[in-house]
Every structure is written in C-alpha cells, then in structure tokens.
Amino acid sequence: MACGYCFYLPKSRLFPGSKPRRMSEQILKQVIRQVTAGEQEVSFGWQGGEPTLMGLPFFQKAVDFQMRFGKKQTVGNGLQTNGILIDREWARFLNKYKFLVGLSLDGPEHIHDKYRFLRGGRGTWKKVRDRARLLLDSGVEVNALSVVNDYSVRFPREIYEFHKSIGLNYMQFIPCVEPDPANPGGKAPFSVKPEAFGGFLVEVFDLWLADFENNIPTTFVRFFESVFFSYMGQPAPDCTLQKECGTYVVVEHNGDVFSCDFFVEEEWRLGNVKQGNLEDMLNSSRQEKFGCRKVELARACSDCCWLPYCFGGCTKDGRYLCSAYKIFFAHADPHFRKLATLRRGERF
Numbered sequence: 014m015a016c017g018y019c020f021y022l023p024k025s026r027l028f029p030g031s032k033p034r035r036m037s038e039q040i041l042k043q044v045i046r047q048v049t050a051g052e053q054e055v056s057f058g059w060q061g062g063e064p065t066l067m068g069l070p071f072f073q074k075a076v077d078f079q080m081r082f083g084k085k086q087t088v089g090n091g092l093q094t095n096g097i098l099i100d101r102e103w104a105r106f107l108n109k110y111k112f113l114v115g116l117s118l119d120g121p122e123h124i125h126d127k128y129r130f131l132r133g134g135r136g137t138w139k140k141v142r143d144r145a146r147l148l149l150d151s152g153v154e155v156n157a158l159s160v161v162n163d164y165s166v167r168f169p170r171e172i173y174e175f176h177k178s179i180g181l182n183y184m185q186f187i188p189c190v191e192p193d194p195a196n197p198g199g200k201a202p203f204s205v206k207p208e209a210f211g212g213f214l215v216e217v218f219d220l221w222l223a224d225f226e227n228n229i230p231t232t233f234v235r236f237f238e239s240v241f242f243s244y245m246g247q248p249a250p251d252c253t254l255q256k257e258c259g260t261y262v263v264v265e266h267n268g269d270v271f272s273c274d275f276f277v278e279e280e281w282r283l284g285n286v287k288q289g290n291l292e293d294m295l296n297s298s299r300q301e302k303f304g305c306r307k308v309e310l311a312r313a314c315s316d317c318c319w320l321p322y323c324f325g326g327c328t329k330d331g332r333y334l335c336s337a338y339k340i341f342f343a344h345a346d347p348h349f350r351k352l353a354t355l356r357r358g359e360r361f
Contacts, residue, residue, distance in 0.1 A: 014063070014095055014097065014129065014130070014131055014132070014137060015130065015131065015132045016128055016129050016130070017127075017128035017129075017130070017203060018128045018160060018162055018189050018191065018201070018203045020191050020275070021061075021062065021277075024277050024278075027269075027277065027278070027279070028265070028266075028267060033066075034266045034267070035066075035067060035266055036067070036071075036266040036267075038074060040264075040266070040267070040268045040286060040287070041071070041074065041075060041078065042078055043268070043286045043287065044264050044268075044286055044291070045057075045075065045078040045079055045082055045083070046078070046082045047286060047290060047291040047292065048291060049079065049082040049083035049086050049088065050082070050292070051292055052086070053085070053086055053087065054086065054087045054089070055083070055086050055087075055088055055089070056088070056089035056090070056091065057075070057079075057088070057089070057090050057091070058091045058093065058261075059072070059075075059090065059091065059092045059093065060093045060274065061093075063094065063095055063097070063098075064092060064093065064094060065092075065094050065097075065098040065099065065103065066098070069102060069103060069106060072092075072106065073106070075090075076090075076110050089111075089113070090110065090111070090112045090113070091112065091113045091114070091115060092107065092112050092113070092114050092115070093114075093115040093117070093158065094114060094115070094116060094117065095116075095117045095129070095137070095141065096116050096117070096118070096140065096141045096144035096145065096148075097137065097140055097141070097144070099144045099147065099148065100147075101147065101151070104147055104148055104151035104153055105151065107148070107151075107153045108151050108152045108153045111154070112153070112154075113154050113156065114148060114153055114154065114155045114156070115155075115156045115158045115185065116141065116144070116145055116148065116155050116156065116157060116158060116181075117129065117141070117158045117160075118138075118141050118142070118145060118157050118158070118159065118176075118181070119159045119160055119162075119165055119172070120159060120165060120168065120171060120172035120175050120176070121138075121168075121171060121172070121175045122136065122138040122139070124164065124165045124168055124171070124172060125137070125138040125141065126138045127162075127164045127165070128160075128162060128164075128203060129141075142179065145157075145179055145180075145181060146179060146180075149179075149180045149181075154183075155181060155183065156181075156183040156184065156185055156235070157176045157181040157183065157184045157185065158185050158187060159172060159176075159184065159185065159186050159187065160187050160188075160189050161186050161187065161188050161189060161205050161210060161213055162189040162203045162204070162205055163189075163202065163203050163204060163205055163206070163209075164203075166205050166206070166209045166210055166212075166213045167209075169212075169213045169216040169217045169220070170216060170220060172217075173217050173220050173221075173232075174220075177232060182231070182232045182233060183232075183233045183235075184232065184233065184234050184235070185234075185235040185236070186213070186214075186217065186234065186235075186236060188205050188210050188330070188334060188337070189203060189204055189205050190204050190205065190329070190330045190333055190334065191203070191204055200333070207333060207334050207335070207336040207337040208336055208337065208340065210334060210337040211336060211337035211338070211339070211340025211341050212340065214236070214337065214340070214341040214345075215340060215341055215344045215345070217234060218234075218237060218341070218344065218345050218348075221234050221237055222348060228352070228355050235251065236251065237345075238250075239251035239254050240254065240322055240323075240345070240349065241349060241352065241353070243321060243322045244322075244349045244350065244352070244353040245353055245356065245357075249322075252327075253323075253326055253327040254322070254323055254324060254326075255307070255324060256307070256308070256311070256324050257304040257305070257307050257308060258272070258273065258303055258304045258306065258307045258328060259272060259273075259295075259300045259301065259303050259304030260304075261273075261295075262283060262291060262294060262295055262300070263277060264286060264291075265277065267285070268285045268286040268287045269282060269284075269285050270282070270283040270284050270285060270286060270289070270291065270294050271283060272299070272300055272303040273303070273329075275327070275329040276303070276329070281299070281303055283297055283299055283300060284297075306328050307324065307325065307328050310324075310325040310326075310328055310331070310332070311324045311325040313325070313332060314332070314335070317335075317339075319338060319339060319342040322342060323338050323342070326338060
C-alpha cells in the first residue's frame with residue numbers, strides 16, 4: 014500500500030541499507046525475553062509498516078517465545094493491520110491466541126479509498142471490508158481504526174453507521190495531523206481542521222449515546238471510553254489523555270528502541286535491545302524527559318477547565334487540536350457527568 018497520509022514512510026532514512034527491513038528471530042527473542050521478565054501483565058502491540066508482511070510463522074514464533082519466557086505473566090497481543098494479507102489461516106491463528114486486531118478501515122468506499130490505496134492507485138476498500146467480515150466470522154476481536162482527515166471528517170454519521178452495519182462495534186477515530194514539508198510550521202493538506210474534528214466528535218458522541226440500552230453502550234468508541242475513566246476518577250487508558258507520556262516504548266526491526274511511534278527520530282532513541290535492557294530504557298532519564306514534554310504542554314493549558322480530561326492531548330500535535338477538544342467537552346460534559354453518577358450508583 015501507499016496511503017496518501019502515511020506518516021511513517023519518511024522514517025526509512027533512519028535505517029539506511031538494503032531492504033526488506035525485517036526483525037530477526039534473534040531480536041524477537043531478546044525483546045520477548047526482556048518484556049516478560051518483569052510485570053505480571055504485559056502487552057505487545059505489533060505494528061509496521063504492515064506487520065503481516067513478516068508472515069504467520071514469525072508470529073507463531075513470537076507466541077512460542079511468550080509461552081516459554083512468560084510463564085508467570087498474563088500476556089496480551091494486539092495487531093494493527095491493513096488487512097490485505099489476512100486469510101483463513103491468519104484468522105484461525107488470531108482467534109486461537111486471542112489477538113486484538115486493529116483493522117485500518119476509514120469507512121465506506123468513497124471515504125476509505127480517498128487516501129488508502131495501492132502503489133498503482135487502486136483502492137483497497139473491497140478487500141479490507143471482506144477481511145473484516147472474515148475476521149468477525151472467525152471470532153476474532155476487531156476494532157475499526159479510522160483516520161479522520163480533511164475528507165472523512167465530513168461524514169461522521171456515515172462512517173459510524175457503516176462500521177455498525179458490518180459488525181465493527183468497536184471503533185477508534187484517529188485525527189490526522191501531519192506537518193506540511195512544503196510549508197514549514199503548517200499542516201499537510203490532508204490534515205483535519207480542529208473545528209471540523211470537534212464537530213465530528215460531537216456528532217459521533219450523540220450517535221454513541223443514542224445507541225445506549227439501559228444506560229449501557231452497545232457500541233464502543235475508544236476516545237469516549239477513555240475520557241469516561243477520567244470522569245470516574247481514574248487515569249485514562251489512552252496515552253494522549255494521560256498526564257505524562259512515556260508509558261511504553263517502540264522497538265524497531267533492528268532492535269533500536271524509541272520513546273514513541275510518533276517520535277521515531279534520533280533525539281528520542283533510547284538504545285538497542287542487543288546492548289541494553291528495555292526496563293532500563295523505559296525508566297531512563299531520556300524517557301523521563303520525553304514524558305515531561307507532556308507536562309510542559311499541559312502548563313500552557315493551565316487556565317482551561319478541560320485540562321483534567323485531556324491534559325493537552327498528544328505532544329505530536331502540540332495545541333493544534335485544543336479548539337476541537339473544547340468543542341467536544343463543552344457538549345459532552347453534562348452527559349459524562351450523568352453517566353458517572355449512574356455508574357457510581359450501581360453495585361458490582
């Protein structure tokens with residue numbers, strides 16, 4: 014694929030040399046050994062590029078290593094995929110080992126194919142829709158990952174209803190905010206406008222609320238679920254809504270470790286698993302410095318009443334989406350407060 018809004022392709026300059034760039038079994042083994050040496054619950058998020066290009070045997074080996082080294086841990090796996098290579102064998106594997114799959118699907122055909130196409134320009138929607146049905150029919154847990162860009166932001170209802178219609182009741186909406194190489198300091202033309210994204214969130218929120226039954230959601234939107242944690246006095250699971258960054262690290266194919274998948278750049282390179290330890294890198298002064306950047310961002314929002322719910326958003330975006338969040342929270346706040354009151358009154 015050659016998605017028009019891909020932010021990751023330029024990262025190849027960090028890894029000069031021959032292609033393809035693939036993680037070796039040696040590095041895979043080292044990563045899993047280190048991760049499973051510590052906490053009682055650990056999770057792996059498999060991303061790419063496109064992770065299924067590694068082939069199914071790679072992931073079977075990963076699971077074998079997890080079982081071998083993680084005897085005392087609860088181990089979770091998530092796979093973020095464009096779906097193109099998924100077949101019945103993949104679906105059986107993902108179901109057997111309870112992988113949570115994030116399927117990149119932006120909505121109906123005219124929305125998805127606007128930017129998600131093959132190198133020759135041909136759209137991918139039909140293939141991805143069919144793979145979604147295959148995964149769901151095979152019992153795999155699937156989330157729809159939808160990038161909200163300058164075009165898709167116009168169609169919140171159409172996207173939401175489409176996902177529901179094919180059984181994708183778990184949804185994540187990811188705002189597309191990328192720099193414009195031709196305009197330093199500006200945003201790429203496909204980036205979503207803040208006010209439009211705020212309106213998008215409001216409309217999806219109302220659709221989400223309308224689908225409640227007995228005060229319980231029947232569809233699940235990650236952003237809303239994460240925000241609700243804050244209304245219940247708990248830390249939001251979504252890193253963009255947390256007080257600090259730096260709660261996970263990224264391991265590249267060659268073993269290089271970075272602070273975040275949006276910051277795969279030399280400044281935030283923490284080391285390499287062949288020479289260092291992931292736990293040490295996660296607790297390093299550089300990773301602490303990375304996390305504090307979020308605190309600095311939030312200080313600029315100190316007079317905002319919504320700060321305890323968004324903490325400034327993602328540092329990648331700066332304060333670009335502030336107006337979007339203000340639009341959303343002004344609309345959603347009374348509903349969240351009511352839901353929190355109802356939830357606290359329940360007995361579990």
